[in-house]
Amino acid sequence: MEMSDMKERATEVADVLKTMTHPERLMVLCQLVNGEVSASQLQENSTLSQSAFSQHLAVLRKNNIVKVRKESQSVFYSLADKRIEALIASFYKIFCE
Template sequence: MKNKLAKIHNKAAEVSELLKLMAHADRMVVLCLLSAGEMGVSELREHTKLSQSAFSQHLGVLRKNELVKIRKESQQVFYSLADGRVSLLLNALQQAFCPPDESDKE
């Protein structure tokens, strides 16, 4: 039990920081969209109500903290999730808050 408690204390700050990064509503939308697979930056942008500048800043935060990665193809930039822990957390959150309904099965 002592070792487990020490591990919890050691990881608490790391987990807290990850959750803080994910906790912003606009970043959460981006991460949820990317949980379905890679998307182009312009397609991601279409799903937000943010200005171009604010959207770019949020993507920068996600990139800087290595939650997403980019792939460039010619003039296009594609984003995808870079951290497997984010995928696991998003799956749990989607099951808890966005369970599939009958219309999702069509």
């Protein structure tokens, strides 16, 4: 890999990590590592207000870390990228086991 490509990748990885590093966002991602979860279920495990929590979900969506599926009036979230899933699984193994 050339240095210019490596720098570009480093910037991409740094942006992903910056997005993930808020504790509430990490908790969302940890809940999604096993599959799709409804927004209401995610909210139940948060101490934030619904408005503040929604802002964190928006940040994750905007940065393509999670994807959304709507079914009737329910909204479901899942991880948008297998690399994010692997990263969260690694974090879990290192810090939570």
